[in-house]
Amino acid sequence: MADTLLETPVEGADTPSVHPLSMMTEAEAHAAIEVLRRSGRIGADARFHGFCIAEPPKAEVAAWTPGTDTDRRFEVVIHENGEVHIAVVSVTRGEVDSWTHHPGVVPRVGMAELFAVMDACRKDPGFAAALAKRGITDPSKVQIDPWPTGDYDFDFEIGRRVQRCIAFWRPNPADNGYAYPLDGLMVHVDVDTLEVLHVTDFDQWPVASERGNYDVDAVTEDFGPMRTDLRPIEITQPEGTSFTLDDNELRWQKWSMRVVMDDTEGLVLHRIAYDDGGRVRPIIDRASLAEMVVPYGDTRPSQTFKHALDSGEFGLGLMNNSLRLGCDCLGEIAYLDSVQVFDDGSVVTTPNAICIHEEDFGIGWKHFDWHADTTEVRRSRRLVVSAIHTVGNYEYGFFWYFYLDGTIRYEVKLTGILTTRSHREGDDLTFARQVAPHVSAPIHQHIFCVRLDMAVDGNANSVVEVNTEALPPGPDNPHGTAFAARETVLESELAARRNVNSASSRYWKIQSADHINRLGRPTAYRLLPPPTATMFAAHDSPHSERATFARHNLWVSPSRPDERYGAGRFPTQRNAGDGLERYTAGDRPVVDTDITVWHTFGITHDARPEDFPVMPTEYAGFGLVPDGFFDRNPMLDVPPSPNGHCA
Incomplete structure (x- = not known):
């Protein structure tokens, strides 16, 4: 039952006619916290481990029209006195609409908590003693990297929220700590009490002596002058951009969508549609990163536990970058800011959190007719919607691309710095590659799961698997050259657990x-x-049991708003079998109904020396292309380029 508040109005709660999917403002975030405090539900020690729009049902969003009053509601995850609750708060009405207890779960770790964990390590006498054995007497010069512990049945972790910390030396504040791993040393810290539970000191390696700095001054000093023969590239649109941005509604050419920065999922796109001759045709109702996992294959104790679920365990939206023109984005740019609520209740705006721009994309279509001696060619371009997040040592750029021919592409750009381990002559390199003297990098994967709440021409959809196969020689295939594409309807959730097969061009x-x-x-x-x-x-490893979404490349389920996260709502520590494995266990039918398609993909990173000290960008992604969605090439109406003589 809602708690009605009849006291003075909450500041910031006066919501004008905004779209139900408009991004959260600072005033709304403060108002939601104030509503919770006035209700008596939370005290001064409450921590916030989720703070996002409470998305209305699809029908309600579809029915909204400009001028309609909007009930602005937010979903808040609260951790206090060892208990976790999810509240739905209306800042329009000043009410707590629901207050749900979630016993036995472990909430994610917040940014303020992470810094407190780092400080606890540096103050611990046992940690200081282990550093002294390595010749380091000043803990302030040690970089602490907290990692999620997973679930390895350590007695001292039972009933606690824990981070496992590894260490790197930073002789100077601006140094690259990953060039100086302090391997063999791990510290387990209780996030709530800041008690150091256990210090593991299993081996000692010499500290590396070669710095790995990558700023201009260091590169010039260590490796020689910067290049001088790169000439400027300028991208200009003298008549302005071809897209419009109204609030967070984006329109470009025939595309339309709503753009949101979610605190957990990061960049989320809603109501992706295409205007086909005046008829707005839906394609995807909601597109988001449902989870990601970075499992390590190294058996060294300082590495083998690593399988961070970076979205659910930390919150991608809390780690988004403020993007800069000419650096992260190039061209005529529009930006959207985003608002985050951190675990300590601080409300922060990240300016330029989402970048929107257009890019030329080469030839869209072309043909030279040698009979008529004529050429027709059209340039392609794409709309880019992107955000970049720093998660510890890695940067992840998430890019949605929309093309003139109806294609949609999703791309993850991975850069940043490898997490490293120490190396000495004779060390086993079965599970790692040496990248510098005394430094190696473990083999690992980056696996992403994207959730696509599909709506191809409406909410009644099915998934068909297509495999191409060679036909056996015979009367219908006299020369043995025939091959054909075979279609199979995936009728239920278990039947739709599928993997990629390049051999059949699946x-x-x-x-x-x-x-x-x-x-x-x-x-x-x-x-x-x-x-x-x-x-x-x-399959039965802690890595796989907690990240079940990474077992298959395709999953299909009936669309449900409470089934949003690939590893479950609370993936920290104890969540074996949650998420997609549990969602789809009932084997519900998925034919001609409202379905969500989950696609899992990624890269396996067998590191190279060229990946150090900072990693050139790697790419992972997938495409969505129209198949009979249009009657013909939808780029026929694109005019010839005014800058060339193509016809």
Whole structure:
């Protein structure tokens, strides 16, 4: 039951006619916290481990029109006195609409808590003694990297919220700590009490002597002068951009969508649609990163536990970058700011959190007709919606691309710095590669799970798997050259647990149950997966049991708003079997209904010396292309380039 507050109005609670999916403002965040405090539900020690829009049902969002009053509601995860609750708060009405207890779960670790954990390590006498054995007497010169512990049945972790910390030396504040791993040393810290539970000191390696700095001054000093022959590239649009941004509603060419920065999922796109001759045709209702995992394959104790679920265990939106023109984005840029609520209740705006711009993308289509001696060619371009997040040592850029021909692509750009371990002559390099003297980098994976709440020409969709196979020689194949694409409808959740197969050029088609194109086929979009591995860790390993979404490249489930996260709502420490494994266990039918398609993909990183001291960008992603969604090439109406003589 809602708690109605009849006291003075809450400052910031006066919500004008804004869209239900408009991004949270600072005033709204402060107002929601104030509503909770006035209700008596939370005290001064409450921590916030989730703070986002409480998204209304699809029908309510679809029915909204400009001028309609909006009940602005927010979903808040609260941790206090060892208990976790999820509240839904209306800042419009000043009420707590719901207050749900979630016993036995472990909330994620907040940014303020992480810094407190680092400080606890540096103050611990046992940690100081271990550093002294390595010749380091000043703990302030030690970089502490807290990691999620997973679930390894340590007695001292039972009933606690724990981070396992590894250490790196930073002789100077600006130095790259990952060039100086202090291997063999780990510290377990209780996040709530800041008690150091256990110090593991299993081996000692010499501290590396070669710095790995990558700023201009260090590179010039260590390796020689910077290049001088790179000439400027300027991207200009003298008549302005071809897109419009109204609040967080983005329109470009025939595309439209709502853009949101979620505190857990990061960049989320809502209501992706295409205007086809005046008819707005939905394609995806909600597109988001459902989870990611970074499992390590190294057996050294300082590495083997690592399998961070970076989205659910830390919150991607809390780690987003403020993007800069000419550095992160190039061209005529529009930005969206984002508001985050950190675990200590501080409300912070990140300026330029989301970057929106256009890019030329080469030839869209071309043909030279040698009979008529004529050429027709059209340039392609794409709309880019992107955000970049720093998660410890790695940077992850998440990029959505929309093209003139109806294609959608999703790309993750990975850069930053490898997490490293110490190396000495004779060390086993089965599970790592040496990247510098006395420094090696463990083999690992980056596995991403994207959640696509599909709506191809409406909410009644099915998924069809398509495999191409060679036909056996015979009367119908006299020369042994025939091959054909075979279609199979994935009828239930268990049948739809599928993996990539490059040998059969496998792809999946999401098709409408209600709309037929002029050739008599269902309108559809193809999901084109990359050649990608699933998790290499054993099925019954702690890595796999906590990140079950990484066991398959495709999952399909009926769309439910409470089934949003690939590893479950609370993936920290004790969540074996949660998320997709649990969501789909009931084997519900997924034919001609409102479905969500989950696509898991990624890279396996077998490090190179060229990846150090800072890593060139690697790329992972997938495509969605129209398949009978249009009657013909949708780029026919793109005019010739005014800058060339193409015809």
